[in-house]
Amino acid sequence: MAGPAEGAAVPAREARGAAPVTPVPTGTPAVIDLVAAARTYPGPPPVHALRPTDLTVRRAEYIAVVGPSGSGKSTLLNVIGLVDRPTGGHYRLDGIDTGALPEADRTALRGHRIGLVFQAFHLLPYRTATENVMLAQVYLGTPRARRRTDAVDALLAVGLGHRLDALPSAMSGGERQRVAIARALVNRPSLLLCDEPTGNLDSASAGRVMNTLDALNDTGITLVVITHDPAVAARARRTITIRDGQLTEDSGQLRVGSPA
Numbered sequence: 057m058a059g060p061a062e063g064a065a066v067p068a069r070e071a072r073g074a075a076p077v078t079p080v081p082t083g084t085p086a087v088i089d090l091v092a093a094a095r096t097y098p099g100p101p102p103v104h105a106l107r108p109t110d111l112t113v114r115r116a117e118y119i120a121v122v123g124p125s126g127s128g129k130s131t132l133l134n135v136i137g138l139v140d141r142p143t144g145g146h147y148r149l150d151g152i153d154t155g156a157l158p159e160a161d162r163t164a165l166r167g168h169r170i171g172l173v174f175q176a177f178h179l180l181p182y183r184t185a186t187e188n189v190m191l192a193q194v195y196l197g198t199p200r201a202r203r204r205t206d207a208v209d210a211l212l213a214v215g216l217g218h219r220l221d222a223l224p225s226a227m228s229g230g231e232r233q234r235v236a237i238a239r240a241l242v243n244r245p246s247l248l249l250c251d252e253p254t255g256n257l258d259s260a261s262a263g264r265v266m267n268t269l270d271a272l273n274d275t276g277i278t279l280v281v282i283t284h285d286p287a288v289a290a291r292a293r294r295t296i297t298i299r300d301g302q303l304t305e306d307s308g309q310l311r312v313g314s315p316a
């Protein structure tokens with residue numbers, strides 16, 4: 057897994073001389089394909105948390121999702137993350153129509169193809185960074201001998217090669233979040249979904265986490281990041297705004313959303 061050198065602070069995308077915004081070619085395979093996907097909570101009264109939405113996200117894209125509290129961001133993330141099913145429309149992940157899949161198959165698909173990162177890091181306190189990352193592989197049945205080398209590779213990719221044996225209590229918030237990102241990456245998912253990844257961090261730590269996400273995106277990882285933080289949204293190549301369950305996109309690169 058390519059990534060920043062061991063222990064290195066990851067410089068900002070521009071400082072690394074990387075192209076700031078290289079459009080992803082439209083022929084690139086779609087990772088996320090929502091077709092009139094919607095989610096309504098039954099109520100009463102019913103809540104149209106996600107109105108019928110068309111959205112295509114291609115491999116190596118970096119999308120920020122912004123919107124006020126209660127606008128539907130988590131609902132969208134839960135649909136994309138195969139946590140919840142849409143109540144209308146279709147969702148294809150890597151070309152697989154997820155609608156007809158039984159729950160066990162959705163869980164397996166999530167484990168193999170989606171990495172989740174949350175505001176709270178959810179690390180086990182008495183396990184080292186490496187052990188925390190290795191645990192994500194147990195459920196997928198990765199052979200024991202490979203778990204440690206994969207975990208170390210993932211920690212190297214987020215610039216934590218110097219903290220392999222550290223306990224969470226001995227790490228900064230930003231380092232803990234980078235362990236959580238490594239844990240989400242270790243099974244080599246197609247898609248990294250992040251829900252307020254910098255929400256618990258001071259600005260310096262948030263900056264390092266953002267640089268880590270930039271660097272991962274530069275290696276071809278597809279990122280969807282929910283955020284209230286304009287600095288995070290500014291790093292993404294596309295920004296989608298959601299209000300009252302309705303998605304809009306400023307750039308006009310790809311149309312999303314259709315009136316309910």
Ligand SMILES: Nc1ncnc2c1ncn2[C@@H]1O[C@H](COP(=O)(O)OP(=O)(O)OP(=O)(O)O)[C@@H](O)[C@H]1O
Pocket residue numbers: 097098099103104105123124125126127128129130131132
């Ligand atoms: N389980 C549920 N049952 C009924 N309504 C729900 C449920 N979950 C969310 N909602 C409603 O759906 C709408 C969208 O909620 P959602 O959690 O997706 O918003 P959000 O943008 O993630 O909010 P926040 O930024 O505060 O986390 C809100 O009106 C919310 O009250």
